[in-house]
Amino acid sequence: MILQILVTVGVLLFVFPNLYSSFKKKSLTPTAFVIWLVCWVAGLVLIWFPHLIDLIGLSFGVGRSIDAFVYVAIVYLIYASFVQKLKTNEISKDITILNRKIALKDINSKDKKDV
C-alpha cells in the first residue's frame, strides 16, 4: 500500500505537471499529450487494481497476463529503436550535407573566381 501511495503521489506531483508544461511549451503535440496522459492514468489504475492485468492478459489469449506486457514492451522497444535509428540517420545525413555546404562555400566565393 505504501508503495502504491508513493508512486501515485510521485506521478501526481512530478509526472503530470511535467507533461502539462511540455504540452504548454508545445514540446508535445496534443495527440502525444493525450497518449502519454492515457498511459500514465492506465498505469495508476493498474497499480491500484492489479487484477485488471489478468483480464487484459486473458483478452489477448495469453495465459500469464505479465507475458502480454512483456510481448507488447518488446514490440514497442523494437519499434522505438527503429524510429530512433531513422531519425539519427536523417540527422547524420543532414550534418554531412551542412558540413559540405559550408566547406564548398569557399569554392564558390574564392576559388571559382580564380579559375
Add this chain to the structure above:
Amino acid sequence: MNNKNIYIVLPAYCEGKVIKEVIQSIKNEGYNNIIVVDDGSTDNTYDVSISTGAITLKHTINRGKGAATQTGLDAAKLLNADITVTLDSDGQHNPKDIVKLVTPIAEDKADVVLGSRMLGEKGMPKSRILMNKIGNWVTYLFFGVLVTDSQSGFRAYSKKALESVYTSMDRYEFESEMLGQIKDAKLKIKEVPIKVIYTDYSLNKYKHHEGFSAQGLLNGIKMVVRLIENTLIK
C-alpha cells in the same frame, strides 16, 4: 596530355605530418590542381595544406572518408574538372601512377578507372589480401559489382562519371556504394595496377584498419553492419 583540367582530390584527417610531402610529390608529377578536404582534423592539417597553395576545404566536424571524398568530388565538379583523381592523403599511393588512371579516361576508353593493389601486386601482406577479398565479395553481395580491389581509394573519374554519382555513405563503405552507382549509371569501369608505398607512417596508421587484427576485423564487421543498415534504411 594536358594536366590543366585534371583535379586531384585528397580527403585528409589528421595528416599534418605528411600532407605537405604528399602534395609536393603530386605537384612534381605536373598536377597543380589539388583539392584537400580536411575532414575535421584536430592537428594542423588545414594550415599545412593552405601553406602549400592547394585548394583547401574544411569539414567543421569529422564525417568520415566517404563524406570528405564526396565533398572533394563536388568541388571538382564546381571547378569544371575534366578528370578527377582521388588519392589517400597519407602517402601510400604513388603519384607516378596517376597517369595510368587518367590515360584510359583521356582516351575515352573508360569513365571510371580503379587503381587496384591486387593486380600484379607483390609483397602485399597476406592478411591484407584476405581482407581485400572479403571486401570485394561484400561489395558484390550488396551492389552486384565484382572488382579486384573494391576498397581502393585511388580512382579516376570522367566528367560524365562525376555527374552520375553521389554517395551518401560517410565512412569507408562509400567505396562500395560508389561502385554500385557506377554500375547503375552504366559507366565503363577499368582497373589498372598500382603500387602501394608501405611507409612506417602508413603501416602504423592502417595496421588497425586493414590488418588482420581484432580491430581490423571489427572495422570490417562495422562496415558490413552499416551496409546492411543502409540497405534497410535509406
